[in-house]
Amino acid sequence: MPDNWLKVLTDTEVMIFAIPIVAILVGGVIAITKILFSHRERMTMIQHGIHPDYPPEEEEPETANSEPSTESYASG
Numbered sequence: 001m002p003d004n005w006l007k008v009l010t011d012t013e014v015m016i017f018a019i020p021i022v023a024i025l026v027g028g029v030i031a032i033t034k035i036l037f038s039h040r041e042r043m044t045m046i047q048h049g050i051h052p053d054y055p056p057e058e059e060e061p062e063t064a065n066s067e068p069s070t071e072s073y074a075s076g
Contacts, residue, residue: 045052
C-alpha cells in the first residue's frame with residue numbers, strides 16, 4: 001500500500017468508481033433493512049392476532065350534537 005493512502009483514495013479516477021459502488025451498496029443495505037423491519041412487524045401483528053392485510057377498522061367520529069352514550073355507565 002502506498003505511503004499516502006488518503007491521496008490515492010481521493011484521486012479522481014478512484015472516486016469516479018468508488019462513489020457509485022458505495023451508493024449501490026448503501027441502497028441495498030437500506031432496502032434489506034426495510035424488508036426485515038416490515039417482516040418483523042407483520043410477524044408481531046400475527047402473533048397478537050391481527051391480520052396484517054386487513055385495513056384498520058375506522059371509528060365513527062362523535063358529532064357535537066349527539067349526547068354521550070350511557071351504556072358504558074354501570075347501574076348500580
